[in-house]
Amino acid sequence: MRRHVSLYGLTVSLPLLIWQLLFFVFPLVFLIALSFWTVRNFRMQPDFDTVNWITMYGRGIFWQAYATTLALATMAAVLTSIFAFPCAYAIAFKLPERAQRWAIMLMVIPFFTSYLVRIYSWQVFLSDAGIINVMLGWIGLGPYGLLNTPGATLLGYVTLALPLVVLLQLFSLIFIDRTLVEAAHNMRCGRLRTVFEVIVPSARVGLVIAGLFAFILSFGDFVSPIYLGGGDPTTLSILITDTTKSGQQWPRAAVIALTMIVTLMIVAFLSIRFAYRGRK
Amino acid sequence: MTQAPLVSFEGVVKRFGSYTAVQKIDLDISQGEFLALMGSSGCGKTTTLRMLAGLEAPTEGVIRLSGQPINDLPSWSRDTPMVWQSLALFPFLNVVENVEFALKMRGMGKADRRRRAEQWLDRMQIAEFAGRNISQLSGGQRQRVALARSLVVEPKILLLDEPLSALDAALKVRMQSVLKNLQRETGITFVYVTHSQSEAFSMADRVVIMSRGKVEQIGTPRDIYRAPRSRFVADFLGSSNIFSGELARDAQGRPTIVTDSGDFILPGVGAPGIEGQKSSLTVLDTRMQVHADAPQDVQNSVAARMVGEEFTGATATIYFETQSGQEVRVQKTHEELAGLDLQIGQLFHLSWSPSDGHLVNE
Numbered sequence A: 001m002r003r004h005v006s007l008y009g010l011t012v013s014l015p016l017l018i019w020q021l022l023f024f025v026f027p028l029v030f031l032i033a034l035s036f037w038t039v040r041n042f043r044m045q046p047d048f049d050t051v052n053w054i055t056m057y058g059r060g061i062f063w064q065a066y067a068t069t070l071a072l073a074t075m076a077a078v079l080t081s082i083f084a085f086p087c088a089y090a091i092a093f094k095l096p097e098r099a100q101r102w103a104i105m106l107m108v109i110p111f112f113t114s115y116l117v118r119i120y121s122w123q124v125f126l127s128d129a130g131i132i133n134v135m136l137g138w139i140g141l142g143p144y145g146l147l148n149t150p151g152a153t154l155l156g157y158v159t160l161a162l163p164l165v166v167l168l169q170l171f172s173l174i175f176i177d178r179t180l181v182e183a184a185h186n187m188r189c190g191r192l193r194t195v196f197e198v199i200v201p202s203a204r205v206g207l208v209i210a211g212l213f214a215f216i217l218s219f220g221d222f223v224s225p226i227y228l229g230g231g232d233p234t235t236l237s238i239l240i241t242d243t244t245k246s247g248q249q250w251p252r253a254a255v256i257a258l259t260m261i262v263t264l265m266i267v268a269f270l271s272i273r274f275a276y277r278g279r280k
Numbered sequence B: 001m002t003q004a005p006l007v008s009f010e011g012v013v014k015r016f017g018s019y020t021a022v023q024k025i026d027l028d029i030s031q032g033e034f035l036a037l038m039g040s041s042g043c044g045k046t047t048t049l050r051m052l053a054g055l056e057a058p059t060e061g062v063i064r065l066s067g068q069p070i071n072d073l074p075s076w077s078r079d080t081p082m083v084w085q086s087l088a089l090f091p092f093l094n095v096v097e098n099v100e101f102a103l104k105m106r107g108m109g110k111a112d113r114r115r116r117a118e119q120w121l122d123r124m125q126i127a128e129f130a131g132r133n134i135s136q137l138s139g140g141q142r143q144r145v146a147l148a149r150s151l152v153v154e155p156k157i158l159l160l161d162e163p164l165s166a167l168d169a170a171l172k173v174r175m176q177s178v179l180k181n182l183q184r185e186t187g188i189t190f191v192y193v194t195h196s197q198s199e200a201f202s203m204a205d206r207v208v209i210m211s212r213g214k215v216e217q218i219g220t221p222r223d224i225y226r227a228p229r230s231r232f233v234a235d236f237l238g239s240s241n242i243f244s245g246e247l248a249r250d251a252q253g254r255p256t257i258v259t260d261s262g263d264f265i266l267p268g269v270g271a272p273g274i275e276g277q278k279s280s281l282t283v284l285d286t287r288m289q290v291h292a293d294a295p296q297d298v299q300n301s302v303a304a305r306m307v308g309e310e311f312t313g314a315t316a317t318i319y320f321e322t323q324s325g326q327e328v329r330v331q332k333t334h335e336e337l338a339g340l341d342l343q344i345g346q347l348f349h350l351s352w353s354p355s356d357g358h359l360v361n362e
Helices: A007-034 A051-057 A060-094 A097-112 A115-126 A131-138 A150-174 A178-186 A191-202 A204-220 A223-227 A236-245 A250-275 B045-053 B095-105 B110-123 B139-151 B169-186 B197-203 B221-226 B231-237
Strands: A038-040 A043-045 B007-016 B019-029 B034-038 B060-065 B157-161 B189-194 B206-211 B214-219 B240-249 B255-259 B262-265 B278-284 B289-291 B300-312 B315-322 B327-333 B347-352 B357-360
Touching: A007 A250, A038 A250, A051 A250, A060 A097, A060 A150, A060 A191, A060 A204, A060 A236, A060 A250, A097 A150, A115 A131, A115 A150, A115 A223, A150 A204, A150 A223, A178 A191, A191 A204, A191 B095, A204 A250, A223 A236, A236 A250, B007 B045, B019 B045, B019 B060, B019 B214, B034 B045, B034 B197, B045 B060, B045 B157, B045 B189, B045 B206, B095 B110, B095 B139, B110 B139, B139 B169, B169 B189, B169 B197, B189 B197, B197 B221, B206 B221, B206 B231, B214 B221, B214 B231, B221 B231, B231 B240, B231 B278, B231 B357, B255 B278, B262 B300, B300 B327
Parallel strands: B034 B189, B034 B206, B157 B189
Antiparallel strands: A038 A043, B007 B019, B007 B060, B206 B214, B240 B255, B240 B278, B255 B262, B278 B357, B289 B347, B300 B315, B300 B347, B315 B327
């Protein structure tokens, strides 16, 4: 259906449009321009030179970091979605309404504490003399090098995204028409099978968008790969900081940032298209 | 020869916390019958149906299907397909996938189930929509998909929960005949929940009228219409005039009822009840005669002033009020009313034969 732009609609949406223009489109345009500037004697100067693009795209470390980030963020999205689903499912389908409100409240609490604090507390658990290794030591195991590993980075990503993903999944599960579940049972579809045959397909849009958010958050995250992954392997966010710190290479950092933005756009576009596939 | 019932409810009670939705239902449903559960909302008809489908567990009593108790059988282990009021079609599947669903759950192969589903789509005259999304169908087409989806497993029994309530009046009537024919052709037992008297009475072989979790009356539509057993049923059907009073005997010793509108002679059949007992007499609105002058040769008559009229097609409903203020409704064809000068405010005499009256419990 085609909608006409009304004065009312314009008034309501205008502030958001202006906001987007000021804080997304203009910086983006500036970022694009910046990526063509050059750096001489640690000073940036406006220019139109493709040297930054050629340099960055010609470096193995860049593509390595790109592949690492893409793989870790994808794994984070999948793992977070899998960890979150039983929780969201139980809250949506098994809890009475009062308990549901409490559970939602509990899911919001992690947002109150700083992400950085949560990551530091993982260090307390994971480090060589940390809680996990001490406890393993009691039964004669370890110590294992848990910190500064890709697994630890992934753990940080899951920590970052899990509460949001549970909430997003929850809100898509709560609005599933319960008679669809009953109808499935009525047609000899058992409880577990109903989850895969009816509940997941019904909530597909919400579940995909929840996973997409986990991907977006992890893909751009800087804290977890530094403090839990130890910066090795390097992710794109770490590469950006390294590039800006070394010799004022802001234009090269802009190249990385733009590549990340384009990647996110493609991933978002593809996943939303997948989510709505077959719908009219 | 009496066949064992397909379904039997034996003293079934359903409570939700302190609320009793169904209190002690005893009901047998035989193979191949079209049974309507009828009543206003909250009467327990849907809960009764849902217990049969295994979507609610009875608090007390036993439900049997083909003689076996099914109280503890989860809904996915019984073959009691249901058609929901909302139809509950899966929006993420297209038409033929919806119809195939139950067959897929039974482990039927892809080619076989596709063929069976298409046969049913064809039978329901919606074969051309097989590949469409549910959202692209009209209300009537969705209805047919829902029926095909439930019937594709060729069950012994089909449960229907107000499936026509979302349709417009003309389509409702069309679907009624589709349902009735389908039931007759397949011989599948239909248990049909509705609040609509016209749906229940036009389709069902037997009607169960429920009120506040209890069965008020079970019978064929004709029996219930002619002889409502309680004042509630008579009121609910709305096609009878009800005169309430006390049982007595007149000078000749005939059983009568003494009401505010006058004394009326009761039908000879049935238990006359105890004198002095409170009771009600019901008379169908089509069974009342209207006279301009006081009739001489009738046994029951009452003077009443005309207060209104309503024309619906071939018949007219005339409203009267007796001197004691009771409303009396008379339904007649236009021919039957031809000789009368029907003016609002005018006094008429209404009569009926004692055999057209029915005594009901308060």
